[in-house]
Amino acid sequence: MVKIIFRDHTGHDSEVEAEPGSTVMEAAIRNGIPGILAECGGACACATCHVYVDETFMPLVGEPEPMEEDMLDFAFDVRPNSRLSCQIRVRDNLDGLIVNTPQKQA
Ligand code: FES
Numbered sequence: 001m002v003k004i005i006f007r008d009h010t011g012h013d014s015e016v017e018a019e020p021g022s023t024v025m026e027a028a029i030r031n032g033i034p035g036i037l038a039e040c041g042g043a044c045a046c047a048t049c050h051v052y053v054d055e056t057f058m059p060l061v062g063e064p065e066p067m068e069e070d071m072l073d074f075a076f077d078v079r080p081n082s083r084l085s086c087q088i089r090v091r092d093n094l095d096g097l098i099v100n101t102p103q104k105q106a
Contacts, residue, residue, distance in 0.1 A: 001017040001018065001019065001020075002017070002018045002019075002020055002090050002091070002092060002094055002095045002097070003015060003016075003017060003018075003095050003096050003097070004016050004017075004018050004024060004027050004090070004094070004097045004098075004099065005096070005097065005098045005099070006028060006033045006035075006036075006051075006099055006100075006101055007054075007098055007099070007100045007101070008034065008035060008100075008101050009035075009100070009101065009102065009103040014031070014033055016028075016030075016031040016033070018090045019090065020090050020091055020092055021089065021090065022089075022090050023042060023085065023086050023087070023088060023089060023090065024051070024085040024086075024088040024090060024097070024099060025038050025042055025049040025084075025085040025086035025088075026042065026086075027090065028049070028085060033101065034101070035101035035102065035104075035105065036048075036049050036051070036085060036101060036105075037049065037105050038085075038086060040086075042086035043086075044067055044068055044071050044084060044086060044087055045071065046071075046074075046106075047071050047072060047073075047074040047075040047084060047105075047106045048105040048106060049084050049085040049086045049105075050072070050075040050076070050078075050082060050083075050084060050085070050102055050105060050106065051082075051083055051084075051085045051088075051099040051100060051101055051102070052079055052081045052082055052083075052099065052100040052101075052102065053081045053082075053083050053088075053097075053098075053099055053100075054081075054097070054098035054099065054100065055081060056098075057094065057097050057098065058081055060093060060094060060097075061083065061088055061094070061097070064083055064084070064087065065087065068083070068084050068087045071084060072084065074106050075102075075105070075106050076102060076103075076104055076105060076106045077102060077103070083099075085099065
């Protein structure tokens, strides 16, 4: 299992275990993480799974694909480290990943 830490805008951490091959969004939903709505169920069509990837993990997580980039336009307060968590695939090398949840979703 891979450890993922969801940090809310107040700095509160929620640590969860995620299955490699699943997505960061699925880990959030399974564990009832507040602030991740995922209204489209992971189809890259709603932008309500928006997170900010911790800077230290950016090189590992990588850049969004063009389709995700387009959908990010609908997210609230987009930053250079913004990603849609349904598009981040959990891998062993992401163990300890920190993602920050935004103050509000789009
Ligand atoms: Fe809808 Fe990620 S769950 S875009």
